[in-house]
Amino acid sequence: MKRIVYLLLFVVPVATAQEWPPELTEVWDPEPRMVTPGDGTAPPSDAIVLFDGTSLDAWESARDGSAAKWIVADGAMTVAPRTGDLRTKERFGDIQLHIEFRTPAEVSGEGQGRGNSGVFLQGRYEVQVLDSYGNRTYSNGQVASIYKQHLPMVNAARPPGAWQTYDIFYRAPVFAPDGEVVRKATVTVVHNGVLVQLDAEIQGGTTYTGLPKYEPHGDGPIELQDHGNPVSYRNVWVRRL
Amino acid sequence: MKRIVYLLLFVVPVATAQEWPPELTEVWDPEPRMVTPGDGTAPPSDAIVLFDGTSLDAWESARDGSAAKWIVADGAMTVAPRTGDLRTKERFGDIQLHIEFRTPAEVSGEGQGRGNSGVFLQGRYEVQVLDSYGNRTYSNGQVASIYKQHLPMVNAARPPGAWQTYDIFYRAPVFAPDGEVVRKATVTVVHNGVLVQLDAEIQGGTTYTGLPKYEPHGDGPIELQDHGNPVSYRNVWVRRL
Amino acid sequence: MKRIVYLLLFVVPVATAQEWPPELTEVWDPEPRMVTPGDGTAPPSDAIVLFDGTSLDAWESARDGSAAKWIVADGAMTVAPRTGDLRTKERFGDIQLHIEFRTPAEVSGEGQGRGNSGVFLQGRYEVQVLDSYGNRTYSNGQVASIYKQHLPMVNAARPPGAWQTYDIFYRAPVFAPDGEVVRKATVTVVHNGVLVQLDAEIQGGTTYTGLPKYEPHGDGPIELQDHGNPVSYRNVWVRRL
């Protein structure tokens, strides 16, 4: 409490609180590292490319870790129905994820049965993929919903057969050693350039029945759902935050 | 407390909590309205275009509401130094903002004196615009910082003279009738496609000296700063959330 | 940008950030107003006394606003079963509430049927009152639960017939003009001097069936439940925060 020194320095009366030197509120450390952005939707320099149109090397079967069995053709990877979900071999926490998807041009089925797939963050929290172009279902189950938890602000769907984009900003949940949820997961989703989820608080695993619940976990894979429809993906990249 | 009815309906034992019918967690209302997304960075169907390359009609001088005096040429609007900040005539609360900017190709000055401008949300909260390509300054004052509050996660700057993009998702602060801050403003910023601010909590007006403080306010304009450097803007559109 | 003045004043190099004058972080306004505390659980000087043992003047029937029909005797107010809930005539937002309750010394019934009543904040959010001394029920429905939303951290119940205390610190929800929940209600509950709810986030109205939902509302009464059991209350006071 060496106040004397300061009183000498500070002949300026206290009342003029606005007289702060600007240097006091400058923060020089750390210096943010440089990242070279991509052109348009191309991956930035620090992204991990998960699918560049040619290979499923970054993916494996979510059933048993065996080789990914989806179809790679024309720069896209497409669900081979009944082969099961795919997941990344790598595991992630907080991420920025860019992924493009296309529901079948030839419409078949309705509601949840039409162009259904999904992007599971950390293998547990689903951003729904569905053909929601003129296809009514429950709002918290349509495209860009956090499945059965948060309906999208708007429906920014493109027609069946068109490529669509998701830009997902995800902060993983944090658990205390005893399993308590210290901070829930949150997610922001931009669908075709339109904001549809803003810092939505995820309430637990996205489940078909019952209420969401958290189970403590660490990093997890990005998982793409085989829901029986030949949905395609391309230009998939992720950045660790 | 008409429990009897349910006991009859529910022969399923309570213990099997997983036996929730899936319909219980379906939400059908409201039905999100359709928005037609734009191609690439073009405005979606529900956007308000603030600058399409031809006219400053949506803008006025932030000094006195007089006509905007910046220069429109080659599809860009450029700071005419010393004419003062521009602000939108319209006022906004929660928004998605797309804006593109370019710092001068011809480098002059250094630190805060090089390619300095800024995007003020609600006229108060600055997302810094600066030429931060090989131009060190305090981290919480470089491009994509929330000025003197939050440094960007990374430096995704493009070189001087290149067009750059900001996609900004902003939730306005909420004040109680007595002026208390009920919810601070938050902002997510994507710079050239790279996430740089994720749900950053704004601590009050962004000021050059002293600590940020909130003053209660309602909707406010988007304001672009004249910091004496001929920074350009283009393709500016906003969506109300 | 009048930096020159400060550089003269600040011969101290910027690097020694610790050299902040202590006056900069002193806040003199406002000066908190004086409150004379009570002795023990007696009301402080700024409290509104809702029941001092003698009169139901502060209360009315929650059914229709008619005169309160509960029984006043021996310094307590006691549920007259089937006369309905009581509510305060006055309405409140954020409050500190002290209330004492007693479940019947003569035990009758079990589970939710034993010594059941409740304190409804703003007429909507129930802090459960129940005889939970050796009386198992669902955890999120026992004494000091936020009914069907938050179970208490511990069971600090006193035996039937003993007076018990609740000290409740409640922050009302805030709604945007369009009804959106800007800030959920939160509540801290101290039961018999033991912390049982710490800043629990209320998820909406506490309901017997279905999930809690928020309906926008303004200030509301404190309501005490007639659940058919002769539960008593005394020493009820509230402070507006």
Added chain:
Amino acid sequence: MKRIVYLLLFVVPVATAQEWPPELTEVWDPEPRMVTPGDGTAPPSDAIVLFDGTSLDAWESARDGSAAKWIVADGAMTVAPRTGDLRTKERFGDIQLHIEFRTPAEVSGEGQGRGNSGVFLQGRYEVQVLDSYGNRTYSNGQVASIYKQHLPMVNAARPPGAWQTYDIFYRAPVFAPDGEVVRKATVTVVHNGVLVQLDAEIQGGTTYTGLPKYEPHGDGPIELQDHGNPVSYRNVWVRRL
């Protein structure tokens, strides 16, 4: 997605969403453990008594861990000026803390120099102890302030020489392995039965100069400050949350 089973069970139309069985929202596990509350301000059955009026066994010098040198007399422990702070030998995370204090009956000094001491949570976050009865100082430095961070809602001080109480409900900060603050510390303080801090978010270590900053840490002691004034303490107990 075995929807068929449920459709058979659920002849009830979906529209009647209110027809949830009440059992679905009952939570039976865990069963909160019993705690026997104390009478008045006496410790509950699960409290750790830190000072019962007779011994400093739970305390040590905060300088070097040597024996506590404060004075025990008349059921109180009193600062022996210039012997330094005391800290608990035990370390804590989230706690409920009851502590009683008394500033000298014989007033000497003014402002921060009068009856100054402090309760440091985890050895870092100070709930100010000061004689603030007719003794003006900066509001965020008076009794019951979170020192230089949060001024108390009201001034519930008792006169010099009177015993006063603090009931403190504290949630420790949580840090990620990389040191990031996942959740800031929060504190609720009841001063002489009057709420003065409600879920105040602590911004970092409470410091005399400069802005608060977090340094990652684990459990920490409760520390009582020797600020040169013979402030006394009694009836100190803590519960782990």
